[in-house]
Amino acid sequence: MQPAATNSTPVVLARALMKSYGDSIAMDGIDLQVEAGEIYGLIGPDGAGKSSLLKSVAGVLAHDVGELQVFGTLINSEKSSELIKDRIGLMPQGLGQNLYGDLSVEENIDYFGGLRLLSKTELSERKETLLRSTRLERFRDRPMKNLSGGMKQKLGLVCTLIHEPQLVILDEPTTGVDPVSRREFWSILARLLKEKGITALVSTAYMDEASRFHRVSLMHAGKILASGEPEQIKTLAAGSVVSMVCSKAEQQIAAVHQLSQQFPQMEVLGQDIRVFVDETDAAKASAQVYLCLPDVAISHSEVLEPELEDVFIALLRKRQLLNSKVTEKNAASNDLPAQRHADHGLAIEAENLSRIFGAFKAVDDLSFRVPQGEIFGLLGANGAGKSTVIKMLTGILSPSSGKGRVAGADMRDAGRQIRERIGYMSQAFSLYLDLSVLENIRLYAGIYGLTRQETTARMDWILDMAGLRPFGSALAASLPMGLRQRLALGCALIHRPQVLFLDEPTSGVDPLGRRAFWEVLFKLAREENVTILVTTHYMSEAEHCDHIALMYAGRIVADASPDQLKADVEAQAGKLYELKTAGDANQAQAMLEVLHKNGFSTAALFGSRIHLMLPEPEQDLLRLHALLQTPDMQFQQKRLSMEDVFVHIVTRLEAEDAKARGEQA
Incomplete structure (x- = not known):
């Protein structure tokens, strides 16, 4: 697919851009060309340099070395950047970060219209058009802080587009937004850009959003790995994905172990094992995989085309840009031997749970059951009630009605007993960011009453599991998001709980970090029989779950395995x-x-x-x-x-x- 106006002056032209923050290199020789009328995507993990590049193009961050032109204007000073800002709309990273919480939807739009010096007629006409396009008309009087995540992002887009910029810059606009709102956001953006002939430069950590863009650049560690149309980039790391299911569920662990010796790129999705093979011929790829499993019976297998995330990781692997894999020590290799939790049947039971806040029913007569050792996914849009359910089951929040049992304890009157048997990683707070990695671990060990010997053994396990050995004295705040989340997971697991609650544990984590995180969860569930209840916005992660309950407006509307x-x-x-x-x-x-x-x-x-x-x-x-x-x-x-x-x-x-x-x- 060819972008519009390829013969015109590029909207953005960057050559050998460099930007450093102390010893940290954010942009390392970036070359980029964005043509008029196209939606250009920057895809990569946290710390790849996406935000620094977007801020440089927007004229709000000075680069150190290199050449940058926007609309043909050389951007090399604050004065030159001011020449192009009236033609740019910038939407920063984070839900509603460019908005004002106490202002209503309409007041936010009016405020941005005033900043852009629009006449009353222009503002009124554009406001009504954009409100209709985004379906925010009936929410015009609602305060921004009371909007869902998806609605905040749509309002942010309206405020960014109100002055009809020629270039709109969006920094991870759909992170933390549910799938329905994500699809609607991209549909609205594509339609508005087509109608107004606007160019867009967008960053995202969601690899599956690549198909939304005309062209993309894959970024890692301040460099661009590859650029081009999404389908072209998929050809840069030739290979096949062999997907299989073991005939006997108990053979899955052995199969994963055997395959990992031969194939470094592999993931487990529920009962499926997906193996990336550096072979494009489907028959040869399958044969290579089957040779590694002489004693494992396979009930189903198929060969799939690699997704962009598979290609991204393969490119990093082939160019030797992945960190050397941490020696996979787990609890079995430490002084404290691995303990497989006994199977007592149901680990979590929720029966007719409800929670009411004033006139609002956040959870409405909800019931489900989770067996010991299962990975259970609780999915739903922003505001569906997922976090409220977890807070009730963990004893943090009292139910308005209903009952529940967790690890054999009644959640209504066994608070301490439940806390000793569960691990909880909250969406908002799990770590003390001004403490070091080791200080966080010791703090949690003390909270759960571990002995000095137990603390030493579990600390070793956490450092190895999370790949944190080189970062023991580093402050938690300084860690990349992926490592920080694995540290939080380790702290939640320090007392070897029977049940683990994870509330949006990988929000904002890059694809590499998410895969490493889920690898740990798989081993916990299959090898130590830990029950895991997880909420997530990443629908690709839902494939990892053995069972899924889908919530809508506080109630469960679907309850089955992903395949069902x-x-x-x-x-x-x-x-x-x-x-x-x-x-x-x-x-x-x-x-x-x-x-x-x-x-x-x-x-x-x-x-x-x-x-x-x-x-x-x-x-x-x-x-x-x-x-x-x-x-x-x-x-x-x-x-x-x-x-x-x-x-x-x-x-x-x-x-x-x-x-x-x-x-x-």
Whole structure:
């Protein structure tokens, strides 16, 4: 797909940009060219240099070395940066960071319009258009601080676009936002940019968002690893992903151990084992994997095309940019021997739990059960009630009604007993950032009453598990997000709990950090029989769970394994297909509008491609060909993802609620 106006002067042109903060190099020889009319993505982990590059382009951060031009203007001083700021809209990282919490939706927009010196007529017309486009009209009087995460980001986008900039710069705009809001955000952005001819430079830590961009740059440690169209980048690390399921669940641990000796790039998703093989031939890739498992029976296997995240990690591995893997010591290799928790049946029981705050029912008659040793995912949009459920089960918050048991103890009257048997890693606070790594570990050991010998042994285990041996004296605040979260996990596990509660544990963590984190969780569940209840916004992480409960408006609306949920959605909504054309994203946007007008409500835009559910594929495909009449149009069936499941269920429920409100009105 070719960006618009490739013969014109680039909107952004960077050559050999360098930026350092003391001994830390944020940008290390960055080359970048962004053309007019395209959505350009910067993809990479925390600390890759994305935010520094965006701030330099926006004129709010001075680079040290190199050349930077924006709209053809050389940016080399504060004076030169002021020349282009009126043509730029900047949305900083973090939910609502460019907004004011006590102002209403409309007041925030009016304030930004005033800052940009818009006339009353201009402000009124643009405000109403943007409010309609983002579906924020009926929330115009609501204070920003009372909006959900997705609504805050949509309001932030409105305020960024109110002066119709020529270049919009968005720094991780969907981090911490649920999948439905993420899809809606990208759909709104694509439509608005097409209508106004705006160029966008966007950063993200979500590898699956690459398909939203015309072109992307993969960043790591201040450098650009690769640039180009997403499909082109996937070819840079040739390989295949072999996915398999063991016939006997108890053989999974042995299979993972055997495969890890041969294949350094591997992950476990529930019952599935996914192995990246440096071989493009599917038959040869499968053969290599099977040779490593002579004594393991496989019930199902298939060869898949690598996703961008697989390619990103393969590129780092092949270029020897990954940190050498920490020696995998676990509890079994320390003086304190590994303990497998006894299986007493159910580890967590919630029965008719409810919690009311004033007139608001945060949790509504909720019930579920989690067996010992299971990884249980609690999913839901922002404000669905997930964190409230965890706080009730851990004894932090009293239920308004209902009861629950955790690790054999009644949550209503066994607070101390529950705390001794569980580990809890909260969404907002788990570490003391002004203490060192070792001081945090010792503090938690003291809180849980460990002896000096036990503390020493568990400290060794945590340092090895989290890869923190070189950082013992470093302040927790100075650690990269991935290492910080693994330290928090280690502190939650220091007393060897039976049950582990994790509330959005990897929010803001890069792909490498997330994979390392889940590798630890898998071993805890399978080898030590620890029960894990986790909430997450990363739908790819939901694939790791053995069982999932999906929450909506304080209640559970789906409760099954990931595979069963996918089968249920497929039975209700049909097969998932991807529509590819030879055209660009603008053509795809126009086709999307045609599809929505003709009843294909599930159609969603992914860059120059469209995904949609087809209940009756044969008849629906014939109708689509007749409707679109586009040459070189191709349809390919795709596997449903947990994001597709989440979006389908939540969108359906939102539509039902909207219909009910209309009928009542």
